[in-house]
Amino acid sequence: xxxxxxxxxxxxxxxxxxxxxxxILQAAAHRFGHHFHFQYGxxxxxxxxxxxxxxxxxxxxxxxxxxxxxxxxxxxxxxDKQPPHxxxxxxxxxxxxxxxxxxxxxxxxxxxxxxxxxPLKKEVIEGTDLLIVRELTGxxxxxxxxxxxxYEGKExxxxxxxxxxxxxxxxxxxxxxxxxxxxxxxxxxxxxxVLESSRVWRETAEEVAKKYPDIELxxxxxxxxxxxxxxxxxxxxxxxxxxxxxxxxxxxxxxxxGSLGMLPSASISASGPHLYEPIHGxxxxxxxxxxxxxxxxxxxxxSMLRLSFGLEEEAQAIEKAVSDxxxxxxxTADLAHSGKETLGTREMxxxxxxxxxxxxxxxxxxxAYA
Ligand code: NAD
Numbered sequence: 001x002x003x004x005x006x007x008x009x010x011x012x013x014x015x016x017x018x019x020x021x022x023x024i025l026q027a028a029a030h031r032f033g034h035h036f037h038f039q040y041g042x043x044x045x046x047x048x049x050x051x052x053x054x055x056x057x058x059x060x061x062x063x064x065x066x067x068x069x070x071x072x073x074x075x076x077x078x079x080d081k082q083p084p085h086x087x088x089x090x091x092x093x094x095x096x097x098x099x100x101x102x103x104x105x106x107x108x109x110x111x112x113x114x115x116x117x118x119p120l121k122k123e124v125i126e127g128t129d130l131l132i133v134r135e136l137t138g139x140x141x142x143x144x145x146x147x148x149x150x151y152e153g154k155e156x157x158x159x160x161x162x163x164x165x166x167x168x169x170x171x172x173x174x175x176x177x178x179x180x181x182x183x184x185x186x187x188x189x190x191x192x193x194v195l196e197s198s199r200v201w202r203e204t205a206e207e208v209a210k211k212y213p214d215i216e217l218x219x220x221x222x223x224x225x226x227x228x229x230x231x232x233x234x235x236x237x238x239x240x241x242x243x244x245x246x247x248x249x250x251x252x253x254x255x256x257x258g259s260l261g262m263l264p265s266a267s268i269s270a271s272g273p274h275l276y277e278p279i280h281g282x283x284x285x286x287x288x289x290x291x292x293x294x295x296x297x298x299x300x301x302x303s304m305l306r307l308s309f310g311l312e313e314e315a316q317a318i319e320k321a322v323s324d325x326x327x328x329x330x331x332t333a334d335l336a337h338s339g340k341e342t343l344g345t346r347e348m349x350x351x352x353x354x355x356x357x358x359x360x361x362x363x364x365x366x367x368a369y370a
């Protein structure tokens with residue numbers, strides 16, 4: 001298979017972990033006989049420094065002409081005081097909009113060897129396997145007006161929560177489709193006791209549910225969902241929610257499994273290439289120190305092989321390499337208990353690569369003796 005992959009490393013640890021994903025994909029391509037062509041584009045603070053624009057037009061074109069996009073992370077204190085249109089995060093919001101990335105899928109499952117790294121008790125966290133489906137192009141983050149203003153002669157501020165009904169239908173339908181391939185449960189999270197937008201969200205979920213009689217729909221208020229994720233995460237299968245609730249809940253869910261650095265995500269496009277990124281940010285506190293955990297980014301690359309290219313065996317091979325390396329006790333600093341030996345980012349990437357290629361060697365030996 002020949003595929004074009006756009007790589008947008010971004011800022012901070014983005015470049016360190018994106019390099020890991022590229023190396024692992026190259027190893028997978030070598031093992032399974034594919035050709036992946038990587039082309040790099042700028043986004044975020046680095047793009048502001050080099051071009052004056054958090055998302056240069058060339059980057060958008062590169063992505064649109066690729067089969068899939070890999071993104072590291074954007075942002076950092078260097079650009080925190082920039083005006084809103086010149087902030088790194090603006091590049092992120094714009095690429096979501098330009099590529100029509102309407103759904104962000106964040107799986108949260110526990111690697112059994114990491115149960116000790118979770119802040120929750122082993123008996124609470126074990127068996128957790130949920131997927132948060134977050135709406136990505138509407139809600140408070142895109143509604144207009146979003147500005148400082150005056151009200152009755154005094155300083156005021158407004159942000160707008162805006163959704164078209166069809167945007168709500170689209171994301172809820174997607175979550176039902178996915179639940180059909182999992183454990184057939186959808187939890188729709190809203191704030192219907194307060195917000196009109198949530199009442200429309202809830203009604204829409206009920207309407208969509210009629211088309212999927214074999215899937216169980218439950219509604220949960222967002223404040224309760226935040227609590228239930230800690231109290232009993234095993235109760236969830238697919239959780240679908242609007243943009244800002246999803247942003248917050250998925251970060252909360254991410255630490256249940258041990259570290260923000262572990263979790264991949266996939267952003268699904270309505271028409272163009274999908275985008276894959278770890279859920280963490282640019283982690284300026286550890287950038288350039290070779291201590292970032294590259295596994296969220298590497299697992300995002302595995303999702304890319306599965307969802308964009310239909311390469312299930314290759315995706316599973318990468319996921320197995322990650323599990324095996326964790327099983328063997330290898331840990332980056334964010335996962336290790338204090339006093340235990342840790343691996344740097346580059347060393348962890350090298351271990352995953354070796355494990356991935358060793359699987360091939362073992363398969364060849366087994367083949368020779370079969
Ligand atoms: P963050 O995710 O960058 O970091 C939070 C904490 O987790 C930090 O202590 C960091 O060291 C740690 N961490 C994150 N990823 C890690 C990894 N792979 N390995 C080990 N430790 C890791 O969130 P933040 O500190 O709130 O934000 C920093 C910058 O990133 C901000 O500018 C923010 O706007 C940006 N950000 C970008 C994205 C994105 O690009 N998608 C997402 C979130 C935050």
